[in-house]
């Protein structure tokens with residue numbers, strides 16, 4: 001183990017030596033090859049210009065590539081014009097691929113719809129005409145609050161087609177969160193549904209919209225919403241406000257299917273997306289059109305190795321998250337892919353639902369989050385092993401560090417010990433994947449996101465912005481602007497500069513807020529949010545590595561560690577662990593907690609050994625599955641638990657507090 005010199009360095013505790021190279025056959029057919037790295041290194045901007053010309057249709061070709069004359073406010077392809085929806089729809093129909101299935105939709109109750117590119121184009125044109133009729137034009141904001149149904153994708157594309165700006169709000173968010181987002185963006189129209197299916201029941205949406213738009217006396221906020229367009233999905237009774245509310249099934253089929261896609265400048269805003277955030281007030285991250293679409297399409301092709309003619313692609317993210325924007329709506333549709341869209345949850349009505357869908361639709365590319373993988377590990381391999389997953393050829397992971405144990409399970413059980421795994425690091429702010437293996441090129445290391453993509457430049461630096469060198473940990477930065485970068489925080493340019501650019505303003509680096517380590521080959525290992533790093537007796541320890549060690553023990557299903565203040569060591573490691581059911585039945589929790597302390601001590605050294613191990617039934621997570629360590633820190637330090645409003649399940653913290661006591 002190394003000792004630290006500056007406060008930003010993070011100690012390295014775990015060594016992972018397993019390596020998985022792609023097979024020769026995979027490498028040969030892969031979309032992304034090694035020469036992309038050389039091309040991009042020789043001429044980064046020229047490389048992006050090539051991608052933009054190749055993957056996107058420009059109504060007006062661009063001359064200018066990057067305008068970085070006013071950093072950190074970037075412009076990409078600024079004198080070019082395009083229509084994002086045309087790129088995702090009409091051009092595939094015009095190229096003769098109208099009969100290709102765009103969406104293989106599976107509803108939670110088991111109903112299905114296959115939507116071709118021609119059908120989706122027709123629908124989006126009608127919705128665009130309806131929205132025009134409701135007064136939506138270029139630059140207007142439209143809030144979308146829908147379940148995972150084809151109309152959700154159509155709604156996004158219809159807004160984009162008009163040069164308007166969507167703000168998708170995850171359907172699991174409350175009326176208050178919805179209201180805050182509607183107000184911040186000043187939305188003119190809300191598109192919602194009566195409800196959506198979740199775990200066998202209809203969970204209502206329209207009532208939350210009604211509540212969000214209800215009487216605002218005394219709130220000092222001007223009501224901006226003029227109309228609510230409502231999809232019927234759940235056959236729920238809904239309250240109706242005449243003049244304001246419109247049924248989708250009345251308006252859309254009645255509208256004309258003629259609609260010409262107008263060209264908009266590349267920097268026309270495309271969407272605002274509020275970061276869920278494990279800390280702080282939500283920020284409206286702003287993305288624009290040409291650069292975003294370019295990087296979305298490019299990364300979806302080279303990272304997921306998408307062959308649109310033959311693959312069946314499935315990204316399990318909800319459209320309420322950036323992953324759903326970039327890797328459900330924009331990337332795959334720009335590429336003309338066929339993809340699965342699923343309304344429900346992984347375990348309903350039975351724990352094998354996802355694997356059943358993979359078998360049914362012969363999914364070949366599967367992209368999901370470590371939190372889901374770990375929850376499947378908890379239920380055991382017998383469930384996926386009872387389905388035919390042989391269609392899978394590429395696996396992806398996103399959202400959190402994937403610990404080597406979960407990586408190996410994913411590869412062996414889901415990928416038949418053959419499918420390459422891409423661990424993709426990026427953020428709502430980056431818009432698209434930034435660090436990832438290329439599945440046909442990179443020799444994969446379980447647990448590492450590995451290398452910046454061709455065209456992307458990152459570094460790991462100390463507090464002064466100096467490169468830490470291989471073998472060392474520090475802060476992850478992005479050193480050059482990239483096409484899908486956020487263009488700002490909606491309505492708050494100062495916060496944009498402060499949050500991401502001020503820390504390394506001398507170098508002009510984007511600060512991502514994550515800790516990372518470079519291994520001896522220079523590959524990147526993500527270590528978790530810098531705010532979560534612990535300082536034990538002067539050693540900076542990352543949450544990711546200790547959690548990896550805990551999960552590597554056969555009894556553990558999931559683990560979260562935090563640093564709690566400690567009289568002797570400054571901070572002490574405190575672990576919260578969910579055990580596999582089979583171990584809970586057969587062992588005492590006290591015995592297991594003790595065994596886990598020793599295990600970590602042996603695996604990575606006494607410095608990392610948790611002072612306390614609490615066996616719990618659940619961990620506090622955001623709606624997108626990220627562990628909220630600050631709440632666990634409150635418990636570990638015996639404080640009252642802080643703001644829990646962004647938790648997926650707000651009851652979890654009282655259960656954990658009780659278990660800890």
Ligand code: WT7
Nearest residue numbers: 323398399400401423424425426427428514526
């Ligand atoms: C944060 C961004 C990326 C889209 C979904 C989440 C963490 C994301 C990885 C990864 C380690 C990861 C980072 C990042 N993160 N991917 N492959 N390995 N950490 O988007 O909600 O904006 O969260 O998620 O901490 O900063 P987001």
